Amino acid sequence: MPPQLRTRRKTTQNPNPNQNPNQNPITKPETARGRRGRPARNRNHNTIALARDHEIIDNRLGLNNNNETNRVVVVEDEEEEEEHHAPQVRVSRDIKKQDIMDDDCDSGGRSADKAPAADDEGTTPPIPEKVQVGGSPLYRIDRKLGKGGFGQVYVGRRVGAGAGAPEVALKFEHKSSKGCNYGPPYEWQVYNVLGGSHGVPRVHYKGRHGDFYIMVMDMLGPSLWDVWNNKTHTMSAEMVACIAIEAISILEKMHSRGYVHGDVKPENFLLGSPGTHDEKKLFLVDLGLATRWRDNSTGLHVEYDQRPDVFRGTVRYASVHAHLGRTGSRRDDLESLAYTLIFLLRGRLPWQGFQGENKGFLVCKKKMATSPENMCCLCPAPFRKFIEYVVNLKFEEEPNYAKCISLFDGIVGPNPDIRPINTDGAQKLIYQVGQKRGRLTMEEDDDEQPKKKVRIGMPATQWISVYNARRPMKQRYHYNVADLRLPQHIEKGYEDGLFISSVACCTNLWALIMDAGTGFSAQVYELSSYFLHKEWIMEQWEKNYYISAIAGSTNGSSLVVMSKGTQYLQQSYKVSDSFPFKWINKKWKEGFYVTAMATAGSRWAIVMSRGAGFTDQVVELDFLYPSEGIHRRWDNGYRITSTAATYDQAAFVLSIPRRKPADETQETLRTSDFPSTHVKEKWSKNLYIASICYGRTVS
């Protein structure tokens, strides 16, 4: 079917007649481009970039000075709204660890691998028979204890020592391994700080032997995954509650030293060596993904950030924030611990079994959609309470470890000496907190107002509208506009001296914001059955129009508005099945900033422009309205400049303007219906719609 083409054009005189249109050749053609003025097309990515020698007419002042305060409100005939369920979108990530291995055959199997040293896989260079590092005695390498994505761990026996001499564990990392690009493994630094502290094995020596970096550490016993696996895939509630209690105390200690572990999972909790007095003691190993939550020099919490293309950890146990690429903080370890506990107790997590390229996205989506009640049905109540607590923690919030530990009191036997796991560390913590506060439990928090549940298991779609403070101006909105009625509203707006500033779509009905403060001098638009209609856009680019607003419908059509008088120098757009953060990141480095976004069903279209008038830009992407992230960004001077949402996710682009507006006020609203009455209230406070979209939030 040919694209449905409805193009209208509106031109006003350049209100800045002193500017010579031939004066100002600004952009250098992109090197990938062929003939002059032709866009460079990246065949693989449906990316079109145009570089043109042209001059920019900045009309902003001309129209912004309009002091008109009367506003015309045209409310479109109400029409029935249909509910459309968009298919799932994909998120591709930088996969750092073994997240591909998470499926029905458990990744944990690798730590039970007890092959002798000589039988090692052909891909890794052979482990030496004997090693001596960093002033250590000479060790003979014995059986293999385990293997991870980074290293291999073997038993070491001291050469010449008697049969009763204690064994050590040696972690080998080949110099060519991912973790050793810049010298010794990063994990060594973390062990320097944490080694030997509560629940972390002691490191005795470390150094290089041949092509291997080797760490000599306390020899430990089976991992919790091994124990679970040997026990027909179940564990008693008492055993898991003891693990919870002690694991929380280990994390508390690690956090108190400024680190988050970053990869909490059953494979990384080890018991002490069988037959030793530590055999019931819990340890946490693998510090390769540990990061600082507290800056060493300032003592302050590290800065919040979100980089949706960065994933660190293990898909099955990662916190939702880790999936979304947010800077790790203490809450993430506790969320991963909660999943670890439920896995040990129930033998399975609801998001196991996803496969394929967009597995990380599907797992994260499922985590968001699983309420604590559902995750913990048939589990004792403390486990649900623990999950509810941890998923509500804020980025910088200090977890109440003692309260978390006390949640499990009722499940474990009263006598710590006969518990299946040693809980000494937790007893000590509870005691210390009790001393400090004059009480042993943390019941005072029980009167707290119940927190808003963030994992509802029930998606909701809403209008998200963003309002900026501006000098009084005329703004008009239309909503529930069917395709055929678009032209008449737009033409009327043009006649009244308005230009389209934002467009949005709810199901297949359009919303249109037109105002007198755009600064545009001319505008064209097209309603097309394509998302997006490349040829038309290129044609308009050739005529010096730039994309100023876009929207897409669930049936895949799009409304693209292109204007003259923008401040843009060059523009590029991408249509993608998943939120294309990697591409955005790449374009940021080239001086482009996101200036418009839209979705059609599960697809995203992102427009980026040079000369956007921003000095920095960030993205907030979530399965719900990311209020914490937005507030943090606001505090740092960012303001929302683009929004778009699918049925699954909402994306917000926040920018720092090059020129600060006199009044930086920005407000957002989430409403089930188009916010017609709210808009009028906002207008009365000189707040005008700056961006609007319809899609995923949480009611």
Ligand SMILES: Nc1ncnc2c1ncn2[C@@H]1O[C@H](COP(=O)(O)OP(=O)(O)OP(=O)(O)O)[C@@H](O)[C@H]1O
């Ligand atoms: N001190 C130890 N004593 C006994 N076994 C150990 C010890 N340290 C590690 N292991 C075993 O070796 C396995 C791999 O160790 P570790 O997790 O440190 O390696 P890694 O390559 O960093 O793993 P990952 O891929 O999870 O990052 C562990 O799961 C465990 O079974």
